Amino acid sequence: MAGSKKDIRALTKDQLRDFFVKEGDKAFRGNQVYEWLWSKGAHTFEDMTNISKETRNMLEDHFVINHIKVDTIQRSSDGTIKNAVKLHDGLIVESVLIPTEARTTACVSSQVGCSLDCKFCATSRLKRMRNLNPDEIYDQVVAIDKESRLYFNKPLSNIVFMGMGEPLMNYNNVIKAIDKITDKEGLGMSPKRIVVSTSGVPKIIKKMADDGVKFNLAVSLHSAIDEVRTSIMPFNATFPLKDLKESLEYWYEKTKSKITYEYVVWDGINDSQKDIDALVQFCKYVPCKVNIIEYNPIDDGRFQQAKNIAIENYIYHLEKNRIVVNVRRSRGKDIDAACGQLANKS
Numbered sequence: 001m002a003g004s005k006k007d008i009r010a011l012t013k014d015q016l017r018d019f020f021v022k023e024g025d026k027a028f029r030g031n032q033v034y035e036w037l038w039s040k041g042a043h044t045f046e047d048m049t050n051i052s053k054e055t056r057n058m059l060e061d062h063f064v065i066n067h068i069k070v071d072t073i074q075r076s077s078d079g080t081i082k083n084a085v086k087l088h089d090g091l092i093v094e095s096v097l098i099p100t101e102a103r104t105t106a107c108v109s110s111q112v113g114c115s116l117d118c119k120f121c122a123t124s125r126l127k128r129m130r131n132l133n134p135d136e137i138y139d140q141v142v143a144i145d146k147e148s149r150l151y152f153n154k155p156l157s158n159i160v161f162m163g164m165g166e167p168l169m170n171y172n173n174v175i176k177a178i179d180k181i182t183d184k185e186g187l188g189m190s191p192k193r194i195v196v197s198t199s200g201v202p203k204i205i206k207k208m209a210d211d212g213v214k215f216n217l218a219v220s221l222h223s224a225i226d227e228v229r230t231s232i233m234p235f236n237a238t239f240p241l242k243d244l245k246e247s248l249e250y251w252y253e254k255t256k257s258k259i260t261y262e263y264v265v266w267d268g269i270n271d272s273q274k275d276i277d278a279l280v281q282f283c284k285y286v287p288c289k290v291n292i293i294e295y296n297p298i299d300d301g302r303f304q305q306a307k308n309i310a311i312e313n314y315i316y317h318l319e320k321n322r323i324v325v326n327v328r329r330s331r332g333k334d335i336d337a338a339c340g341q342l343a344n345k346s
């Protein structure tokens with residue numbers, strides 16, 4: 001068992017180089033091991049064939065390699081694949097592969113459970129147990145990339161942080177994972193193909209802007225009226241729309257990167273003209289587009305997908321105001337893999 005040994009993948013490349021120097025070896029050995037751990041995805045020290053047996057034993061004495069294990073795989077009739085992923089301490093998170101003609105997208109988790117309590121989301125019913133480490137996020141992506149090659153004959157093309165958890169509440173580890181995903185010594189993917197989705201933590205949105213991140217930002221808005229938003233996303237009481245707006249203005253000023261608002265329309269909750277007008281107004285603050293997402297029921301009678309006429313009304317008014325709007329069909333519903341359905345049911 002792991003015991004008190006440290007997860008070697010928690011070390012940066014420089015820390016690994018320093019470690020070898022302290023052990024009386026060459027710093028370069030750190031580069032070799034780093035390559036094994038990340039771009040070559042070694043699961044054991046034994047795998048590191050160009051490292052001497054003696055050095056491998058020494059590593060074994062100091063460290064463990066905590067790899068995730070894909071525990072179960074479910075396949076939807078629409079091709080969507082859901083992985084239940086077991087972590088080194090036995091906890092489980094889920095990640096999803098969403099195939100389309102043009103791309104394959106990985107939807108990954110950032111936390112075990114979630115600390116937010118969005119009333120319409122199944123994950124919110126799981127207590128937040130802990131943050132995922134950078135390597136646990138990275139490994140989910142690697143696992144889905146492998147499945148994409150195996151089942152669809154192409155590499156993974158896009159990543160969305162829309163699985164379990166609130167990525168901005170685990171910002172440091174999410175950033176480290178994205179660094180590895182985009183690094184040439186990792187997966188070498190373009191940050192333009194990554195979307196981080198958040199309920200909106202203003203302080204962290206500003207920090208991301210200051211950090212000059214290059215990935216895309218999506219905000220789960222669902223209402224542009226504080227009272228309504230707080231009633232479905234109680235977290236909004238702490239971070240009201242005024243603060244969110246201000247942070248998004250700051251984001252755009254620094255990054256010049258458009259924001260995507262995710263929006264579900266529910267019957268009797270946010271389907272009135274007043275709700276639409278508020279959204280149109282909110283969309284005028286910062287360059288953006290709106291994704292209207294289909295609601296995936298989670299056994300709470302309070303929430304029902306709005307009638308088509310209400311959705312059409314949203315589209316009409318957004319387009320009239322020259323705001324780009326897409327309607328997103330959900331995928332993988334039959335295996336509880338759609339947005340908001342990840343709850344470790346299996």
Ligand code: SAH
Binds near residue numbers: 162165262341
């Ligand atoms: N915490 C992050 C990411 C996880 S949720 C966030 O809030 O953005 C991913 C997306 O699924 C969010 O836009 C969320 O609002 C949406 N979602 C949650 N539950 C849903 C449901 N039952 N049906 C449709 N979308 C849902």
